[in-house]
Amino acid sequence: MKKEPSLSDVAMQLGVSKTLVSFVLNNKGDEKGISKATQKKVREKVIELNYQPNQIARGLRIGKTKTIGLLVADISNPFYARIARIIEFYAEKQAYNVMFCSSDEDENREKILLQMFRERQVDGAIISSTADNPEFLRSLIRDGFPFVLIDRYFENIDCNYVVVDNYQATYTSTNYLLNKGNKNIGFITLSPSHISSLHERKAGYLGALNERKFENKSDYILEVDYSDVKKRNYQSIKNYFVKNNELTAVFITNNNLAVAVLKTLKELNINVPNDIALMTFDDIDIFRITTPSVSVVAQPVDEIGKHAVSILLKSIEEENSQFVNKILQTKLIIRESTNK
Amino acid sequence: MKKEPSLSDVAMQLGVSKTLVSFVLNNKGDEKGISKATQKKVREKVIELNYQPNQIARGLRIGKTKTIGLLVADISNPFYARIARIIEFYAEKQAYNVMFCSSDEDENREKILLQMFRERQVDGAIISSTADNPEFLRSLIRDGFPFVLIDRYFENIDCNYVVVDNYQATYTSTNYLLNKGNKNIGFITLSPSHISSLHERKAGYLGALNERKFENKSDYILEVDYSDVKKRNYQSIKNYFVKNNELTAVFITNNNLAVAVLKTLKELNINVPNDIALMTFDDIDIFRITTPSVSVVAQPVDEIGKHAVSILLKSIEEENSQFVNKILQTKLIIRESTNK
DNA sequence: ATGAAAGCGCTAACAT
DNA sequence: ATGTTAGCGCTTTCAT
Numbered sequence: 001m002k003k004e005p006s007l008s009d010v011a012m013q014l015g016v017s018k019t020l021v022s023f024v025l026n027n028k029g030d031e032k033g034i035s036k037a038t039q040k041k042v043r044e045k046v047i048e049l050n051y052q053p054n055q056i057a058r059g060l061r062i063g064k065t066k067t068i069g070l071l072v073a074d075i076s077n078p079f080y081a082r083i084a085r086i087i088e089f090y091a092e093k094q095a096y097n098v099m100f101c102s103s104d105e106d107e108n109r110e111k112i113l114l115q116m117f118r119e120r121q122v123d124g125a126i127i128s129s130t131a132d133n134p135e136f137l138r139s140l141i142r143d144g145f146p147f148v149l150i151d152r153y154f155e156n157i158d159c160n161y162v163v164v165d166n167y168q169a170t171y172t173s174t175n176y177l178l179n180k181g182n183k184n185i186g187f188i189t190l191s192p193s194h195i196s197s198l199h200e201r202k203a204g205y206l207g208a209l210n211e212r213k214f215e216n217k218s219d220y221i222l223e224v225d226y227s228d229v230k231k232r233n234y235q236s237i238k239n240y241f242v243k244n245n246e247l248t249a250v251f252i253t254n255n256n257l258a259v260a261v262l263k264t265l266k267e268l269n270i271n272v273p274n275d276i277a278l279m280t281f282d283d284i285d286i287f288r289i290t291t292p293s294v295s296v297v298a299q300p301v302d303e304i305g306k307h308a309v310s311i312l313l314k315s316i317e318e319e320n321s322q323f324v325n326k327i328l329q330t331k332l333i334i335r336e337s338t339n340k
Numbered sequence: 341m342k343k344e345p346s347l348s349d350v351a352m353q354l355g356v357s358k359t360l361v362s363f364v365l366n367n368k369g370d371e372k373g374i375s376k377a378t379q380k381k382v383r384e385k386v387i388e389l390n391y392q393p394n395q396i397a398r399g400l401r402i403g404k405t406k407t408i409g410l411l412v413a414d415i416s417n418p419f420y421a422r423i424a425r426i427i428e429f430y431a432e433k434q435a436y437n438v439m440f441c442s443s444d445e446d447e448n449r450e451k452i453l454l455q456m457f458r459e460r461q462v463d464g465a466i467i468s469s470t471a472d473n474p475e476f477l478r479s480l481i482r483d484g485f486p487f488v489l490i491d492r493y494f495e496n497i498d499c500n501y502v503v504v505d506n507y508q509a510t511y512t513s514t515n516y517l518l519n520k521g522n523k524n525i526g527f528i529t530l531s532p533s534h535i536s537s538l539h540e541r542k543a544g545y546l547g548a549l550n551e552r553k554f555e556n557k558s559d560y561i562l563e564v565d566y567s568d569v570k571k572r573n574y575q576s577i578k579n580y581f582v583k584n585n586e587l588t589a590v591f592i593t594n595n596n597l598a599v600a601v602l603k604t605l606k607e608l609n610i611n612v613p614n615d616i617a618l619m620t621f622d623d624i625d626i627f628r629i630t631t632p633s634v635s636v637v638a639q640p641v642d643e644i645g646k647h648a649v650s651i652l653l654k655s656i657e658e659e660n661s662q663f664v665n666k667i668l669q670t671k672l673i674i675r676e677s678t679n680k
Numbered sequence: 681a682t683g684a685a686a687g688c689g690c691t692a693a694c695a696t
Numbered sequence: 697a698t699g700t701t702a703g704c705g706c707t708t709t710c711a712t
Contacts, residue, residue: 001484057689081421144341291631397705
């Protein structure tokens with residue numbers, strides 16, 4: 001790799017100081033009273049040499065890298081991929097760049113990746129945390145490292161977060177299914193189950209059942225290992241449906257899992273919605289074009305990304321800004337899969 | 341943000357030199373003959389202070405950031421999201437991090453983003469280029485900036501790339517459809533059409549038709565604007581099917597586009613595969629669970645990502661390594677959508 | 681077995 | 697209107 005021209009190359013060739021060149025390039029030329037003529041000379045030389053400022057050096061000097069870290073379970077999950085795109089969009093508007101990492105829902109990996117982000121001096125991070133014991137988040141707060149949680153938060157940790165009202169979402173959805181006359185409603189979710197969003201989704205489901213005095217059979221709740229879904233091992237799902245064939249509806253807490261369930265039902269020759277109604281979290285493309293199309297709880301993905309970035313950047317740029325907590329509402333979209 | 345402890349904090353508190361601490365932390369303690377006892381002291385102090393090396397400073401000093409850039413059209417396209425995940429996986433193994441950007445198939449954006457990558461001193465980049473006039477890639481080569489193209493390459497630019505045999509892929513697919521007795525086979529692709537992969541896919545389709553002496557009506561080829569797909573404006577697709585209702589099969593060159601077509605066909609009440617057979621590029625989850633499931637040309641995504649990283653890192657770490665060109669084979673996966 | 685000092689490329693306070 | 701200089705936190709050569 002050829003050596004790139006540096007500020008001093010530009011300065012030297014022009015017979016001026018680095019300071020001057022730096023001022024001009026940072027648009028402080030007028031403010032600092034650099035003559036128009038000199039400014040022009042500088043800009044021309046920059047183009048001639050194809051000089052590109054070294055942002056690493058700049059970052060070291062000013063203590064900011066204009067980079068933010070994005071830490072999610074899996075960047076290839078359409079929900080997170082979509083969020084990544086939105087985050088990129090808003091970050092770029094303010095000249096920030098984004099670095100991503102996938103934790104694979106592994107708490108230990110999450111810690112390591114976060115540490116890596118910090119060593120690389122990202123100015124802050126957007127995190128979908130998988131932590132069960134989020135002590136390490138406390139230490140981020142103690143150090144004043146700016147971050148905002150998305151999708152999941154922790155009751156006993158006071159920090160920035162942007163989440164949706166998961167309880168309300170599944171409470172409403174379950175009621176919808178009950179009102180359609182379903183008496184045996186299954187619930188399929190992911191483990192690790194300590195994750196706040198999953199936890200609350202389950203609570204919303206149970207809340208709706210209890211309120212209507214429906215018994216909630218524990219058999220009707222299935223927790224599938226994240227790693228099984230990743231490895232496409234759907235045995236537990238198959239067993240679940242074989243065993244609980246009196247179910248008339250099922251709610252699924254995550255898009256990946258819903259895909260797994262749809263595949264399994266297809267294999268088992270169980271028809272949606274005639275044999276069983278189906279509803280899931282996450283409005284991704286796929287659910288609009290399946291036959292039947294799938295009723296979903298849509299998260300306001302754009303809003304999540306937008307708020308996450310704006311809260312983070314505020315947190316980075318203003319010392320001691322207050323923590324902000326944003327709880328967004330979801331939207332129930334009814335399609336064919338719940339239409340018996 | 342609290343000031344982080346630095347190397348000299350560690351050194352000072354221990355009453356030793358920065359050099360020594362640096363040696364120990366870079367595992368050169370033994371080689372440099374630092375006594376075991378001192379090494380132990382250093383490591384303990386590091387933990388006590390929770391010292392985290394500043395990789396920006398390190399990067400400036402050694403001229404490497406251990407970061408690679410990933411530039412694609414849209415990180416939220418499942419094909420690219422998947423590749424991103426793979427690239428992350430292999431990069432991490434060698435202690436590299438990845439920064440991503442989406443060009444939106446905009447050549448000018450691509451140039452700017454690439455420049456930004458260079459200013460941020462990424463050690464190299466993996467690029468799915470949208471360029472029509474790829475002169476700026478030549479200047480990367482001139483500067484010795486390491487990069488590898490994926491998905492698309494340029495005939496007259498000698499550089500690293502990892503692509504699939506697109507001609508063969510559509511040639512085989514079209515022949516499959518012809519053998520099934522289809523006489524009027526449509527072809528729906530994206531513009532900008534100069535992109536090598538799209539270009540070759542079209543050539544493969546035409547090649548198969550010509551060989552069998554089938555006339556290729558230009559009406560049967562539809563080019564949809566990338567921006568229309570993004571904006572979910574499917575009017576041209578609708579018109580196409582209304583106009584060409586003698587089609588018995590259609591091949592689509594990209595997953596996003598296929599989703600758009602499936603939605604449109606559903607709206608128009610055109611049944612797949614009874615009214616029309618359908619086949620597309622890219623084996624993403626969605627196509628396995630639709631009814632009917634969709635026949636696809638599967639790209640070896642894992643292989644693409646794996647090779648891209650390994651070629652790039654080699655290119656970064658070895659001066660004057662030869663350019664390598666990898667052309668991978670696709671796999672035709674037949675599902676229900678072509679089963680009349 | 682350990683340290684001093686230079687320098688990566690930049691910014692900014694302080695000259696002049 | 698422009699220049700000198702110190703220093704961000706690290707690595708590494710050369711001393712001792």
